[in-house]
Amino acid sequence: MKVVIIEDEFFSAEKLSLQLHQIDASIEVVAILPSVESGLKWFRTNPEPDLIFSDIQLEDKESFELFRQLPIESPIIYTTAYSQYAIQAFKQNSIDYLLKPIDVDELRAALKKYENQTYRLLKKGLRFSMEKPKEDFKERFLVKKGNSLAVIRTADIAYFKSEQKLSFLLTFDNHKYIIESTLDQITEQVDPKRFNRISRSRLISLDCIRKIHPHFNGRLKLELQPPEEEEVFVSRERVQIFKDWLNS
Template identity: 80%
Template sequence: MKIVIIEDEFFSAEKLTLQLHKIDASIEILAVLTSVESCLHWFRNNPEPDLIFSDIQLEDKESFELFHQLPIEAPIIYTTAYNQYAIQAFKQNSVDYLLKPIDIDELRAALKKYEYQTYRMLKKSHLTRPEKPREDYKERFLVKKGSGLTVIKINEIAYFKSEQKLSFLVTFDNVKYAIEPTLDQLTEQIDPKKFNRISRSRLISLDSIKKIHPHFNGRLKLELHPAEEEEVFVSRERVQAFKDWLNS
């Protein structure tokens, strides 16, 4: 298991490292980061870890700022001396919330929780979603365009994406429209032969894929049409389902 620790207190980071290695000697600590700025630099230049342990109050800002700025998919276990951040933490892909000083039994339980959630996600990604009758899938979307409305047909859509809790469709002409359904809802509404959920924030059409590149940590990097400003990846737990979709 590869882990990144986000912690600005040296002794807290050292103690957590020792506790993790006591639980599982094979755990690899990829980095210990002390500020949001250093985190932004590291995550932009390295593959994501399997798991993140993150304090909340860092040298420069709260760690929530990192996850607002970057679409990090790795699950997070928060470690903090304060309990008032719990609700906000669980909105940020949090597995657990541990109060300092960290009890090793609570740490062990949090790791078990992470392993169980990872197992469930892998199992779910290998299940074939029952197909609805062809006529039940959405064929068009009514969207706002300027001061009026327009209809976008499904074959005009390259991909769907979520940004800051809002959903959008992007056409092959590279026009983005806000839509009401969430990506979870769209995954059930769209023909799975034509679109695939490659991550929590992307649902892409087969025709939007230009190139596929193997990437670090078991992920796949995609070049899409139209191109995205940020890099687009198939998350590790969805890679096999994605390959099965391409082969179907």
């Protein structure tokens, strides 16, 4: 396995390299990159590695900037001393988020997660190639707009919700529309990688999540964009599914 480490602290990078070699002697660290600038230069002239370990706060910018500028498809395991970046990290190709100092058992578990995900993707790819093309999901919804109708792109939808036996969608620019479909129907029509049913009354997009807070009785409290007047929760029975979705 070929690995790239994006880390501006020399001793942290060396320690991670040693831990990886202790877990699996076949792992080869092909580059240690201390900045976004060095990362851009390296990835533009070298083949992508099997896996990337990336700190977030580098010597010039946050590593997210590197992945915004280049379409890097390698999975990423983030290694950082800060927990507040977790949501943004999981919106990248992240398969795990390790807090420093890195525990070797957590590192081993993250590598196992990578191996399991790679196996699933390979298996899925073989299945799709032998069976049928990937399923198409709805790209737009027809909504009521006053006395007329309008078309809203799915990419512009922050979340869906039901109130008083009616279904609504809310766009990122904070417009609210009535739609005729039920939440059960919509859940089957949208891409499950982008939307998650957090409760019986709400289906949200990944990009509308701003903050996640642990809450009483095992639930999670969410801050969304656009914001809601009432508090928004992930129901207790859906919390693990929601976490797995973020980490998929």
